[in-house]
Amino acid sequence: MSEFENVTAPPPPPASSQAPQEERTMALVAHLLGILTSFVGPLIIWLINKDKAPNSFVVDQSKEALNFQITLVFVYIVGIILSVIVIGVFINMLAGLAGLILAIIAAVKANNGEAYRYPFAIRLIK
Template identity: 30%
Template sequence: MRQDNQLIVLTHLSQLLTFITGFGGLIVPFIIWATQKETVYKMDRQGKDIINFQLSILIYSLICIPLVFILVGILGFVIIGLLAFVLPIVNAIRASNGESPKYPLSLNFIS
């Protein structure tokens, strides 16, 4: 296995594609993780964390849709949007320093 912090950082930052293109924040990190988990050190664990976080964001967003009618969903969407924007950046910085990422409120779909 090879150490490639730049690819791990790129994987974390690729989650931000959702804000640029409207999609891709789950697809691109999944492709990078699936193709590189056997060859890049720490990619398997961090890739799983990224996928779990993106799936959690999707689930939380789906929960907020019916809650919009009682105005709680709007606040939920704002919080989800902030978390989905800030946490990939923070964890990319952590990954560049060799630390493990931390995605709070992330459900464990892939262990």
């Protein structure tokens, strides 16, 4: 009897709960388009994918990006109104910087298959 006859096959790899690469890429694009197109890019991605699977990764992340970009639009409007007393300029600069940094962090997390939640976002799209 050879020593290889008693060896059993290795167990199958664990089932991955991670999103498929295509969905992760679309979620990455949704977050990064928010930097360039404000809420329009995430809105288009969400509208394209919303009927495919209600609990899919790309739908969840595009809604999150859309909600965050809508929140930033509200902050920019308040900043423009408050620019009369100079503080609005600083509000808009901080909002722009926060939007850029948080969108990049969200894109990296989405590409890794992790669901990202922005620290401040009005959840208008549920």
